[in-house]
Amino acid sequence: MIELEHVSLSFAGKPAISEVSAVFPRGSFTCLIGANGCGKTTLLKLIAHLLKPESGKVRFDGRALDDWPRLALARRLAYLPQTRPLPALPAYMLVEHGRFPYLGFAKRLTAADHAAVARAIGATQSEALAEAELPVLSGGERQRVFLAAAVAQETDCLLLDEPTTYLDTHYQIEIMELVRQLHQSGKTVLMVAHDLPQAFTYADTVCIMQEGRLLAAAAPQALCGSELLREVFGYTLRRSTDAGALYPYYLSR
Amino acid sequence: MPISSISSTRSPNRRWLAPLLAAVGLLLLLASISLGAAPLPLPEVVRTLLGQAPDTSTYNIVFFARLPRSLACVLAGTALAVAGLLLQAVLNNSLASPGIIGVNAGAGLAVVLSAFFFPGLLFVRTLAAFAGAFGICLLVYAVARKTGASRITLVLAGVAVSSIFTAAIDTLVTLYPELLMDRASFYIGGFRAVDWDSLLFAGPYVLLGLAAAVLLAGRVNVLILGDEVAASLGLAVERCRFLVILCAAALAAGAVCIAGLLGFVGLIVPHIMRLLAGNDHRRLVWLTALAGADITLFCDILARLLFAPYEIPVGILLSFLGAPFFLYLLLNRQRRRCFD
Structure with a gap:
């Protein structure tokens, strides 16, 4: 369980996150939505302990993040940033790096680690990509392999920053179906999303942010068609009656 | 592709690289001690290194000129190469x-x-x-x-x-x-x-x-x-x-x-x-x-x-x-x- 208690952070005097309080229960699937620059990514980084709040507390399983040993936290919480360097590595080696928090001083993989890597590659159906170097993979394949690394990390919580941005639609669906599978296997998922119909389709809770504030956190059904969406985004969402629709929600004026 | 085939190809390629480089290094080290203004035959070099120098001049050449110089090459070359590797990564x-x-x-x-x-x-x-x-x-x-x-x-x-x-x-x-x-x-x-x-x-x-x-x-x-x-x-x-x-x-x-x-x-x-x-x-x-x-x-x-x-x-x-x-x-x- 992740708890935020009056969390605030500013960059160069400009508030980025203001007084955010929220609870993300174990096993939930939450999407953070809001306009660009509203603080979604910053909030995710605060939860990933990559940033520290100026005031307020972030807790994971009842313990403040500052009190977690680095490696112990990394065994519970995996984070996938939106942009990252792309070293020339074969994909399986990236997945092996997902085992880093479990390795001893010499940082050598044991048989158990190799088994976890194989499981992660299997669970993400990335067997065919394992030998390829990261720079030659397509965007969707890369995302799949990075997810495999996060799976190999065997955390119970997955923090994703816009995992489907820049991807073709069918890759977006593939990645989101994979995230849904991971959620169903018991992981808590917290995801920054930019595509509203997609977020509403997969999440069980949607958090709307604006200018560093958390305006609402509710089930997609409750927010669907709301005036709040219209205020924040300029349009709202409606349920589609088309049985063949990719997402059962569509954007509407 | 079944998982087993991934694990079998997982072992990093070119395992022979390190032994080869080490063997070449050893040969070069001996060559470096043997070659120079006054060439010394290899057997003599080896014997001198093992403490059975045929004469003092050979002993002096090996231990006060060639050996320190060769070791210097090894140390400096190793140091610079690894320093470069680390700096490129960091x-x-x-x-x-x-x-x-x-x-x-x-x-x-x-x-x-x-x-x-x-x-x-x-x-x-x-x-x-x-x-x-x-x-x-x-x-x-x-x-x-x-x-x-x-x-x-x-x-x-x-x-x-x-x-x-x-x-x-x-x-x-x-x-x-x-x-x-x-x-x-x-x-x-x-x-x-x-x-x-x-x-x-x-x-x-x-x-x-x-x-x-x-x-x-x-x-x-x-x-x-x-x-x-x-x-x-x-x-x-x-x-x-x-x-x-x-x-x-x-x-x-x-x-x-x-x-x-x-x-x-x-x-x-x-x-x-x-x-x-x-x-x-x-x-x-x-x-x-x-x-x-x-x-x-x-x-x-x-x-x-x-x-x-x-x-x-x-x-x-x-x-x-x-x-x-x-x-x-x-x-x-x-x-x-x-x-x-």
């Missing part, structure tokens, strides 16, 4: 190397300064070189981080830093020529002035740096995934980077104290090894160490033989090898994308 810049980003020049200035203020104190000299190298590493890293400088900018900044320090060295050496016993050897990089003393003082820096590099290699692997990914995998990113820089500085300082401003080993060796063996730093540390020693030994033997009885500083040969390679890296856009 700066996320494939063009970085101790020579190019100005670390060697910084250590060199420190060496000349300490020769000026504390003549004859070799202990102070190596320590000063270490401080100089470390200072430059931190400076370059701070510049790269603060400005988000591109690969090329970092290289240009290195050129500027190197020029300033070389100018300072020039000034001191012009006014006090006695500061450097062998000027050409120091500037271009060479092993003519090597003796047991300089090895004794610089060796520990190289060996400790190498040991630290081996211990850090698994963490460096994660560091190259970027700060955010590395931190979320539980790596203490800043501490790790600090230790890696410290380690690179110790290695570069040791090399400068032994061989002067030897360039390009730290650039080309990590590149070639990465190309041959992949991007696993646990392997790369050993491979670059061996290959760095090999290439330096080889070039030093050539430097002694090419224009015998005249000897050219080994740095000249390394420049002929390394500078075209550097140009190739600058111009090759495809590889650039892979490493950025």
